[in-house]
Amino acid sequence: MSLNLVSILFSAFALCVLFGSLDLTVNGQSEVQTIKHRDMILDLGNGLETNARLNLPIIGDGPYPAVLLVPGSGTTDMNESGGYIRIDNDTGSLIYPSARPFHDIAEFLSERGFAVLQYDKRGIGANATILDHNVWGNVTFNDLARDAQKALDVLLKQPEADPSKVVLIGHSEGTTIVPRLAINNSDRVGAIVLMGTLAQNLKEIGYDQVMVPVLYAQQVLDHDHNGLISVREASEDPVFSSLVGNLTSVLAQNLPVVNGTGGTGEQLSRQYDRNNDTLISIDDELKPIQIDKLKSFSSVIPGEKCNGLAGPCPMWLNSQFALSPNLDIISKVPSNVSILILQGENDSDTPIQQAFLLQQKLTELRHPDHGLITYPNLGHLFYPSSQWVTNVGGPVEKQVLEDLFEWISNPIRNLKSSSLTEMAIHMAQRSVSNHF
Numbered sequence: 001m002s003l004n005l006v007s008i009l010f011s012a013f014a015l016c017v018l019f020g021s022l023d024l025t026v027n028g029q030s031e032v033q034t035i036k037h038r039d040m041i042l043d044l045g046n047g048l049e050t051n052a053r054l055n056l057p058i059i060g061d062g063p064y065p066a067v068l069l070v071p072g073s074g075t076t077d078m079n080e081s082g083g084y085i086r087i088d089n090d091t092g093s094l095i096y097p098s099a100r101p102f103h104d105i106a107e108f109l110s111e112r113g114f115a116v117l118q119y120d121k122r123g124i125g126a127n128a129t130i131l132d133h134n135v136w137g138n139v140t141f142n143d144l145a146r147d148a149q150k151a152l153d154v155l156l157k158q159p160e161a162d163p164s165k166v167v168l169i170g171h172s173e174g175t176t177i178v179p180r181l182a183i184n185n186s187d188r189v190g191a192i193v194l195m196g197t198l199a200q201n202l203k204e205i206g207y208d209q210v211m212v213p214v215l216y217a218q219q220v221l222d223h224d225h226n227g228l229i230s231v232r233e234a235s236e237d238p239v240f241s242s243l244v245g246n247l248t249s250v251l252a253q254n255l256p257v258v259n260g261t262g263g264t265g266e267q268l269s270r271q272y273d274r275n276n277d278t279l280i281s282i283d284d285e286l287k288p289i290q291i292d293k294l295k296s297f298s299s300v301i302p303g304e305k306c307n308g309l310a311g312p313c314p315m316w317l318n319s320q321f322a323l324s325p326n327l328d329i330i331s332k333v334p335s336n337v338s339i340l341i342l343q344g345e346n347d348s349d350t351p352i353q354q355a356f357l358l359q360q361k362l363t364e365l366r367h368p369d370h371g372l373i374t375y376p377n378l379g380h381l382f383y384p385s386s387q388w389v390t391n392v393g394g395p396v397e398k399q400v401l402e403d404l405f406e407w408i409s410n411p412i413r414n415l416k417s418s419s420l421t422e423m424a425i426h427m428a429q430r431s432v433s434n435h436f
């Protein structure tokens with residue numbers, strides 16, 4: 001036995017004598033703090049403010065490479081929380097929902113040397129609370145784009161942020177904002193990351209989204225492949241019910257009728273029940289009401305205010321319908337801006353075909369620095385999910401965070417051209433282990 005080992009064992013024995021026992025177990029969860037943050041108020045103009053937070057590494061004063069997080073659609077707070085914050089009755093401590101994608105990203109990146117700014121959407125507070133129904137009910141895409149610009153301006157004024165290395169990360173609706181920010185700030189933006197991206201206009205993808213129940217009915221509920229599903233089975237199927245909301249209550253009038261076997265059933269609304277039976281025709285009954293639902297979302301009723309709880313507000317939706325699609329906008333992003341697309345293959349909100357279209361466009365444009373990474377089994381929140389309904393859970397899969405960090409830390413534009421193909425192949429083959 002070496003002298004050094006004997007010394008170590010003796011020291012350990014001496015500590016046992018002094019303190020009675022020695023626990024050499026290392027705790028899995030360390031209390032060592034690795035990040036700090038500064039709460040801020042963003043002035044959005046016209047007397048409107050919103051909360052923001054700057055996340056920073058605990059060591060040093062910077063300036064650190066800067067990241068701005070631009071959130072997705074809906075009543076979204078700075079963390080993109082999928083659920084409500086609760087209070088533990090025993091300890092009084094806060095219990096956060098597991099789904100907080102932007103919290104996960106901000107923490108992961110700031111721990112590794114980045115200054116990350118996140119902010120609540122205008123009119124929105126914690127727990128997706130609508131603070132001002134008038135503001136939220138009249139929000140447009142241009143409002144949200146201007147808010148993101150103001151957030152970027154504030155980030156660049158922080159002494160801890162390096163203005164020469166700005167990364168914009170957009171999720172869902174945010175993927176339509178960050179390319180425009182990059183174009184308008186070409187001298188300040190070095191990279192953009194599109195997570196759960198849109199390629200087409202929301203009017204096109206919105207049609208695809210409202211048709212998901214139709215696809216589910218065709219592929220899952222139509223056992224006989226005759227284009228018909230029963231009202232009862234549709235109402236009892238949890239996935240179908242989550243997809244259509246109150247569709248069955250709209251269709252059914254709960255009037256007893258005699259069917260072909262002498263039993264009773266439900267009579268459908270005459271507007272949609274063209275067969276006058278207790279079955280739903282997928283093409284003639286289900287599809288029309290889904291189309292009507294999309295039309296109703298975009299209809300502005302004079303004097304009626306939108307509270308944003310029952311569905312998207314018409315002002316916002318119509319502003320989205322009027323937008324040029326990302327497929328056109330992406331061609332204007334400067335060639336020196338790195339573009340990364342991250343996409344869950346089970347994303348039911350922005351389907352993976354959107355990412356493929358955008359990747360094809362970037363390849364056609366020969367954009368010198370772009371990449372696409374897809375993840376089997378992951379949904380819109382980059383958490384294991386089914387292909388039909390987004391599983392509102394978290395945290396974000398670690399592989400996604402690691403890929404994100406690797407890209408923005410070592411962008412392809414800093415590599416030799418001979419490494420480009422190898423890196424692209426490596427990224428295209430990235431996968432996440434099967435969780436099901």
